[in-house]
Amino acid sequence: MPSWDNTPSGTMTAAALSLPGAQPPSKCFTIENYYPKPTLPSQKWVLIKVKAAGLNRAELRGRNGDQPAPPEFGMFVDEFHPDPPKVLGEEFVGIVEEAGSETKFGKGDMCTGFIYGGGKAFDGAYAEYVICPAQRCFRLPETSLSWDVLGAITMSMWTAYGSLFEAAQLAKGATALIHGATSSVGVWAVLLARDHGCTVIATTRKKDKVAKLKSIGADHVVLEDELKEQLKRLAPKGVDCLLELAGPDTIQTLALPNLAKYGSVVVTGVLTKQWSMKDFTPALIPPTRKMTFYSLEPGQEDIEGVESVIADVISRVESGTFRSEMFLDKTFPLERIGEAHGYMEENKAIGKVVVTVP
Template identity: 55%
Template structure:
């Protein structure tokens, strides 16, 4: 449970998880409430925000079923780990500051995005009119942007995860072109929101992108998003090496850790395979052993940094993330990242169950968003 006493102040609209568990209709798991208790600041380092839109994430789908979260999802809040989901799910939001704690560094009225811990599993999340965020995981959006809230909501965590996997874990920006040929990036699970952002970020950096999908109906959408090549799941082991006979420079592995050996074997010399979140909901690498990794290949993992002493916020600091958000918002505004690629579908909060079902049916290519009245 959270380490503070939070006395509610007033009421708010929220999608409440009243019946967690597997259900043929995810809508049966939620109750739309207009009188849910509105939270108050737990300490001067916290901020209360008016949520305008929230992006959906796989952790929330797992939370809705009652599945225990992976402890790494709790980022700076690992001491508050618990297995059961909260009443309000939601890992991220975009909105405005309503009340800022005296030690938060924020002011009322600022446009912000909150990166919440593990889908709100240590405290209520973003499927609500108001949400709490700790100052270390709240970031300013460009004050002058005119982008609609649903587009802004498609950016934060998926974009940052893709950018971090490519740049912080795999060193995309530091890699040299070989024989004047661009760096080759393979995105395994490219139709996910992180996958689409990986495609956009890699192409913007000048890379050649190979995207994968299980669904032939999504091939043209991935090509429209900028993929140079699209390979079907069953053909990866043969078709990728036809495109890149010496292997790929970077693999962004989104399907699951149990594909780690396969990823490493597709890498070129000094190539890097980066594990991210498991679309297949499997956190285990199975019988994999470290000595399976070829000595001239690398395997890494990317998520937001966890709690700990010293430089635990390195590369998640406000100047780094806010500059990145500003750059990405500008590129959406100028069409470098097309809005129709960034956002797949928008639902109203009242229809959160339908949004979950849409995600679980793997119908999206990109981000699914809910708007909050």
């Protein structure tokens, strides 16, 4: 029996994945108004009334029927299976409906959850209710921000923050290259690195996205096909941090040759769907350079640190330091989840795409 198993009680509204791989994306989903409502698998879990769910590339792959890689299951890697669950969705913001006695939460708490395994190992957040292990659930501060704005902040922002400041230990005044900057994590990386006093080089494949990246704070925006040539001019001694959001298959040709002494490449995204590097050996890593992968894993996270960073960023959004139009691209209601997937899959977004749940 899997660790997340539970006996449903009652019903709820959910966007069920009924026909993976169908086109257009709207044909993949069926809005079910009597979908089984989950219960707590144990007293270490939380049941949340979902208010908004941010979309992730992994969910597009799940909808298409692409087989996930075991690392995508996170803390549920031992329960890996190749087929997608009935309900996708790896992150949410919402209100605690029921909290296990072994958690720190109480009914009515505003919270967010980073359930990387959710939407893979078990039903995710494209639903009225979702279950979440307590160690992946974090309190939100009291705020006047709308649910869709909150949904565009939490997991993408923390992924960018952890990659830059936990993994790369990015220092003030350093130079950061954000490879794949128009993704939601990429946009937050630009905002956070620039706010930290760093020089930011952002990349994109599309000319029509250059102006937006500059408007949110990128010092330089470079088109993908001009990147190698432009880096020689912009960072002749290399960059201090290269945040790789496209995939590890670019590391040997792009990242490692362009790192400054003591620089770091942090792999966070796999937009290319490639999880491995061909013919790689550690001997290819230049001396005094570092290569790492960032993910929030059980036993490694500082929960209080996550919550304090989220609270600080929310306050900065409220004050206008980070404006919602910088990081929230578009909001869709849950019944238009297929349209939201199509919009994201066509690479129209610069920042986060969010669905709101009634």
